[in-house]
Amino acid sequence: MDSISKQFPAWQSKIEQLYQENADFQEACRDYEEVHSLLANWTSTTQVHPAIIDEYRTLLKELEVEIVEALQARFQPVEPPDEDV
Numbered sequence: 460m461d462s463i464s465k466q467f468p469a470w471q472s473k474i475e476q477l478y479q480e481n482a483d484f485q486e487a488c489r490d491y492e493e494v495h496s497l498l499a500n501w502t503s504t505t506q507v508h509p510a511i512i513d514e515y516r517t518l519l520k521e522l523e524v525e526i527v528e529a530l531q532a533r534f535q536p537v538e539p540p541d542e543d544v
Contacts, residue, residue, distance in 0.1 A: 462495040463488055466523065473534050474526075484529050491522040 460478065464471045477484045498515050501507040 460488055460492065462492055463526065467526070467530075470527075470530055473530055477530060477533050481529070481533075484526070487522055487525050487529065491519065491526060494519045494522060 460474065463474055467474065474488070478488055494515055498512065498519060501512055501515070
């Protein structure tokens with residue numbers, strides 16, 4: 460989870476905690492690490508079509524959003540508005 464920790468250093472302890480608690484979050488983290496690793500390898504070569512690289516960059520951004528949303532949902536839940544009685 461090095462790439463995720465580097466991308467979201469302020470969330471590092473929360474990432475580790477949620478990773479232990481939530482299988483869906485684990486999957487998102489594994490997917491992020493895999494896509495990040497592929498992109499790092501691909502951008503250092505010229506053998507991968509630029510459209511594929513762009514598609515994976517988009518996927519990486521989508522995974523970042525998914526990870527942040529999961530963290531916020533777990534650690535910064537939105538409180539319901541006060542209701543007037």
